[in-house]
Amino acid sequence: MSAAQAATDEVLIARIAQGDRLAMQVLYGRHHVRVFRFGLRLVRDEQIAEDLISEVFLDVWRQAGKFEGRSAVSTWLLAITRFKALSALRRRKDAELDDEAANAIEDSADDPEVSVQKKDTSEALRKCLTALSAEHREIVDLVYYHEKSVEEVARIVSIPENTVKTRLFYARKKLAELLKAAGIERGWP
């Protein structure tokens, strides 16, 4: 995101704080897809992810007056989304979801369909990215897709900056292990 857009995001938030619904629509139009995708990758349920974005932007409507601009608006949105997603997961008692997904990638080794996929490194990579734990998925997405810096990720996930770096390193290592289990060697590690 450009500095100019970040600045206008802050103006939108200031207008939302005054009850400007048009500003809310503009902000929603600008960010709702990324918020949805980030939430969907965490909760893995489209219905819940859609409910999440309504909740996230309703929070923005209510809390805009308290936004202090210490981080970019997009970083604030992702932090709210993450909090809401984790709450939704807790509500559903869906902790076993990650284990199921991780098992799925290993179990698929004998699947002839997957054997064909193995030839396609890109597709296998995407499948393995889906199979990462929620903790690893979110950090990979925040850095690669949402283009967040070390400091911004630290703010969103509420962990120290050094932990951000090591967590992504180990997420990548896990990804390499999953790929290896699927028969794909990439030369690292």
Next chain:
Amino acid sequence: MMAMSKKMLDEPSEIEMLLPWHAAGTLNARDARRVEEALARDPALARQYAVIREEYAETIHLNESLGAPSARAMQKLFAAIEEEPVRKPSLTSRISTGIAQFFASLSPRTLAWSAGAAAVALLLQAGVIGAVLMQGQTYQTASLSVNERPAASMTRELGAVGTPPRALVRFAPDAKMADINALLDNYQATVVGGANGLFRLQFGGKSMNKDEVASLMSKLRGEKIVSLAESAP
């Protein structure tokens, strides 16, 4: 070698951990330069970077394939907003928004010119203040100087022919409040000011000539509880 590689993997270097951010272009200039230099001299790091670029591309591909939410989400949001209580914007929030919008509306060139004009205005202001200070040889501070009599105070004295005499008086440290009150009564004096242990006293209700004032000062200096007495405007 294997053990070494394993150790390296268990304890990634700082540069190695920064590679994903370098791929995403979100490192600051200093770190980006450090990573570039390391990539140029370390082929193993460069191989790992190539792997990271693949991961980066596929993560974007994966996220983009997730699609977008339906219109239902937006309808639900704005229905909820409709039910929220109407807010009255505060004056401060209106002002801050106005300022934010004003600066957001300016082009970078306009902002640069504005900043330049502000800097020139500050320099001019500093120049004017400096000139005033340089001319101000008669500038009087708040300190109680009995020897230096600035021109301004002299002018004031000339215009105050009928005013009663005044003096700066310091009382002895062991002077009691009762003694001081008695002295003030005896001399028909009132305290009209003071600072740092010095009191500015005014005597009587009419003016005195030079000799009378000198006599008054001499008499004051003879008092046991007075350690200093000087005629003052």
